[in-house]
Amino acid sequence: xxxxxxxxxxxxxxxxxxxxxxxxxxxxxxxxxxxxxxxxxxxxxxxxxxxxxxxxxxxxxxxxxxxxxxxxxxxxxxxxxxxxxxxxxxxxxxxxxxxxxxxxxxxxxxxxxxxxxxxxxxxxxxxxxxxxxxxxxxxxxxxxxxxxxxxxxxxxxxxxxxxxxxxxxxxxxxxxxxxxxxxxxxxxxxxxxxxxxxxxxxxxxxxxxxxxxxxxxxxxxxxxxxxxxxxxxxxxxxxxxxxxxxxxxxxxxxxxx
Numbered sequence: 001x002x003x004x005x006x007x008x009x010x011x012x013x014x015x016x017x018x019x020x021x022x023x024x025x026x027x028x029x030x031x032x033x034x035x036x037x038x039x040x041x042x043x044x045x046x047x048x049x050x051x052x053x054x055x056x057x058x059x060x061x062x063x064x065x066x067x068x069x070x071x072x073x074x075x076x077x078x079x080x081x082x083x084x085x086x087x088x089x090x091x092x093x094x095x096x097x098x099x100x101x102x103x104x105x106x107x108x109x110x111x112x113x114x115x116x117x118x119x120x121x122x123x124x125x126x127x128x129x130x131x132x133x134x135x136x137x138x139x140x141x142x143x144x145x146x147x148x149x150x151x152x153x154x155x156x157x158x159x160x161x162x163x164x165x166x167x168x169x170x171x172x173x174x175x176x177x178x179x180x181x182x183x184x185x186x187x188x189x190x191x192x193x194x195x196x197x198x199x200x201x202x203x204x205x206x207x208x209x210x211x212x213x214x215x216x217x218x219x220x221x222x223x224x225x226x227x228x229x230x231x232x233x234x235x236x237x238x239x240x241x242x243x244x245x246x247x248x249x250x251x252x253x254x255x256x257x
Contacts, residue, residue, distance in 0.1 A: 009059070011093035012237065013037040013081065015068055015130070016100030018047035020197045021147070024230035025097060026050060030059040032234045037084055037093065039066035039077075039100065060088055068100045068126035069118065074133035081137055092139035095237045098127040098146045098169075105203075108160040116161050123165035128172060141184040143237050146173050148191040148248065154256035166191075170248055177246035186245045188236060193252025195224040219254025228253070 012029050016022040017038030023046075026036045036054050040047035040063055047063035054061035062084045066077050085091060101123055104115050127146060138144070148170050151163040170189050177187040194214045196205035203210055204223060214223050232251045235241060 009033055009035050010095060010237075011035045011037065011085070011088070011090065012095035012097060013039075013093050013134070014097040014099055015039045015066060016041075017097075018043045018050050018063065021192065021195065021226055021229050022097070022099040023050045024226035025099065025233040026054060026061075026230075027057070028227075028230035028234040029095075029237065030054045030057045030061070032238065033059070034095070034237075035060040035088065036062075037081060038063045039068075041065070041067050041100070066100075068130060069121040071121070071125060071129045074130050077130075078133045078137060081134065085137065092137055092142075094139050094142045096131065096134060096138060096142070096144045097233065097237075098131065098144070100126070101147065104162055105158045106161070107158055111161045119161050119165050123162070124168045124172075127169060131176065135180075138185060142186075143242075144173075144176060144180075144185060144187040145233065145236055146170075146176075146187070146189050148173075148189045150191050150193040150250055150252045150255055152191060153250065173248070174246050181245075186242060188244060188246065189248040190229075190232060190236060191248055191250040191252070192229050193218065193224050193250070193255040195226060195229060197226055214255070217256055218252065219257055222253065224251070224253055 012034045014022045014026050017026045018040035026038055030036060038047055038050055051061035051063045064080050067073060085093060104119060106115060146169050148166040151159045152166040152170055173187050173189040180187060194204045211223050215221055229251055
């Protein structure tokens, strides 16, 4: 029997929640008792399928369009979030997962300004100003989890620009934790290692040579799976982990040690 949605259930907002790690995290949180607001850029059908799956677990779910590269749209997006919350009898949500992103694989010498600027908008400027726009809607005592990458710790050629953005997110996390502490908002970074998804064209999942190389460089001897990350998200947003704050948590199976 499905549980009836409770007004007191935690509400999580996940950017890029229609597919990949965002969707997986949403399902883990739903099983843990959270209601979900997911964002999607263009994959509306996938987002609606994800919300249907969440509702089948007995939770409330909504999907909203959002381009994290378009910071001018954030005030209107915040107004949409406010409307969804009002429909659920709430004024605030509890957890923000800044997950949306895209990958660029290019050598440092070959990275163009347009590529660099797009990564800035999606991975650094977007989370900065989206979090700012949503602050009035985040409950005191809530959580913010920013997604980084193992590439901010170890270096693999071809990811200089992408990893630079993630390094910035890790610094931003510490500043947010410091400045939002008076409201009891905990802010952490989750840094996944290489995961088998369609991210970056699905190279890690579909290229056997790349997959085998990563497995050989990982202490646990395999490449990560989406469930490995979704479970960590749920753990970091669970009631018992509230004393973890301003930290970088890497979930990579022990990659590049």
